[in-house]
Amino acid sequence: MKKYMVTIIAAVLSVAVIGSYYVYGAMDKMPEYTLMTVSGDESLVEHLYIDGHYQARRKSEYFTLSLNGTEYQSERPWIWQEISRSRSWLRSMEDIQQLYRDERGFMRGKVETDGFYQDEHVIIYAKMSLSRNIRLHLETLNKATRDAEKFQLSIPAEPSQLYVHVADVQLVGDEVYIMAIYGYRDKTNEFWLYAVDPSAGTILRSEKLYVDAEADAQFRVYTDLLSDNQVTVPSDYVVFHTRQEQVGASGNKETPTSYVNRLFVYSYPSGSMVPLPEEWAHTEGEDWRFQLDGTILYRMISRDSEIVVVHYDLKTGSTGSIRVNAEDVGGDYFHSVELRNGMLYVLSLSSTGEENSVHVLDATNGEKRYEGEITVKGASQEPLLDLWLGGIMFLYD
Amino acid sequence: MRNFGKLLNYEMRRLRYVLAGLMGLTAFIQLGTFLWKTTGDVAIRQEQLARSNGAETFLPDMTFAELMNSLQGWFIPPVFLCIAVMVIYVFLIWYRDWFSRDTFIYRLLMLPAARRNIYLSKLSAILLSVFSLLAFQLVLIVVLRWLFHVIVPAEFREHSYFADALLTNQAWELLLPRNLWDFLFSYGLGTLGVIVVFTAILLERSYRGVGIFYGIGYVVLAFVALMWPFVFLGLSSFFYPSEVAAIGLFMAAVVAVVSLWLGFRLLHRKITV
């Protein structure tokens, strides 16, 4: 037996010591923060997460908290972190995540989220890529019959073309509309609309969309599309955002002076491009955020103690605004504000750091729909002081 | 099975002085520099206190974690030495049996035990040695912590978390990850590496001359086999990320099994003294 001492000691030492280290490590728990409901509809915050740092350790510990508690990044294995970090932006897209769950096979390899369209009957996916020509790849799936079609079409490209991207896909009647952005080396980007027959896979019509007045020597116009929270949902409208740069009087193209931002609404059924009312135009320097939720366009500005949300219904043209003050929602200042699904989510903090609350208000009429408080489990409230909060995010996976 | 135990014990006994030496050196350097610095820092504070007539020290309180952080320049070299020795021994554990005057490989191959036990016992000896060194380092840290409480008077001391003490040392952070899954992953990968190298060594020993190319070629092949899911599949995005990870794990298992099988076969049929 004495002969085996070396091996026995080595084995016992290794297992006992390393085992204890991990048992002890598992017991070394960091505070458990949660979102505690004070009143209102919990389903509104089901997928709401707030990230932050716990500061009491030597290295600040990153975590996310929700109704269900806290998840610390360092407690997760490295592989898990890598997996969730890849394509992380997809985790915030509710409809895309649902599609990944419902149609796992169809969704394989498809990451261009702007190219999806979905209704009760069908899923359509369009993707464009650029080599010598523009290649349009179109796929449809009938949800009930499970019939699937795939088409590859070729569109000639201009020599100075740098990139192509599908910005939106819609189904109007029996035609699939594909809105593409083309980027060029020598001019500003263009929007092109293609109408495609989904059963034959042929292009019926194509046209270049003119959004705003063309640039003359004094203006340069940049155009992009407002993105929607729910990318796959059918919508008759698309909102363009243009920025006019007025070049300096000397005609020097490198030093633009003023910027004017305008919004335009395009309607697929009617083909009309209508500018939004003048009050929706604004100059650079103001902190407006735009959000499109289905057929309602919101613009929001949030300052430390006041939030203003103005909405415009693209279908009816009706408009309205709400104003939220810090006192209305408790706390001393707004730390993070998000608009989602017609709701305004506000995270407000108190300067003492002890009262941090989440309020959810209807973005159209300002009605309070939910109130929650960030608390910590355990007897002492001290960990609340070691808390440094980040922002609101929504995760659906 | 019993033969495996006997062979493992034989390999461990061969290593006992090396392990003891490494542990001793590490203990000597870490304890030595720790005592030197801790007593020094305490002395400074006591002097400050005396000078200000017991008012204050003008210096921040000492924490164990901070001490570990400042000493890592001394603590890490012996750890590196242990790693270097173990890496060299992965090769030496085989080559010493061929190139020593006694060519002990004859005796090993002529034992009435399945030859795969030779492979497995050498593999286990490497692993057991690595874990013993890790365990020893942990014990040292606990001892240092206890010494900290003994040497530093309470008025100069402030609490710090044990986990923080390990996090401040870059080598410890890697070698002793806080998460058990990360530990299993890292050391699992390390074990896989040793298995691949062992098989490469056996290829070299079986085919002499050409063998060195077979051995290096095998290591490259194993590396490619492990990496291809991440390089190719990751990009194509046809597979969901969790699926790519699962495929990667599967490939690791395949490489391990194939390496072991090949190693056993070489020992059984192709090895030559």
Place this chain on the structure above:
Amino acid sequence: MIELIEVHKKYRFRQVLKGISFTAEKGQITCLIGENGAGKSTILKAIMKLTPIHGGMILIDGQQHTGNIYEKVAFIPDHLIVPGSMRLTDAMEFMKDFYKGWNPERAKELAAFFRLDVNEKAGNLSKGMAAKFNLVLGFSLDADYVLMDEPFSGIDLFSREQIAQVFTSELMEDRGVLLTTHEVAEMEHLIDKAVLMQNGSVVDEIDCEQLRSEEGKSIIDVMREVYLK
């Protein structure tokens, strides 16, 4: 009986063994004779599976090597395969640990006979003592066959006589011995069968008893005929 049938072996691009066939019977002492490089050591190693063969068969008691032959066949190579830092007594303990057929009493007797200090470290032994200890390790196994590679090479006269004594004892009676040697003259009276090799082939297989009684020749005579042709 150990039987080699058409055994071929290549090393790099050279044919080391070219169709070797011979037998070594139990109860007999068979000697492989040939110059250096003839392949004698290789044959012994091949039998012990210490090196692979590329053609032919090696049968031990009628069976190909399956499983474990190492309790049945003992090999005493031309050098001591004990780590230099190991004491002789520990080496014998090692053998006892692994081999069922290890006979500790015989080992002690043989070590005493050879006047070996069992507490000495293997690395401190002289060439002669190392060779003797090698024999202790080989002969203390209750093996049916003993293979020996150059047992007398570089050994002083007195040690050779001691070793030769062991050969003629009852220790060898029931066993089959296969050995290689240069020193044919020393061994001549002990050998039952001689296998002459040249360049990897067997050139002659001689029954020594028969040779002496019928033709009155010695092995050396035959060797002269064969090698100096």
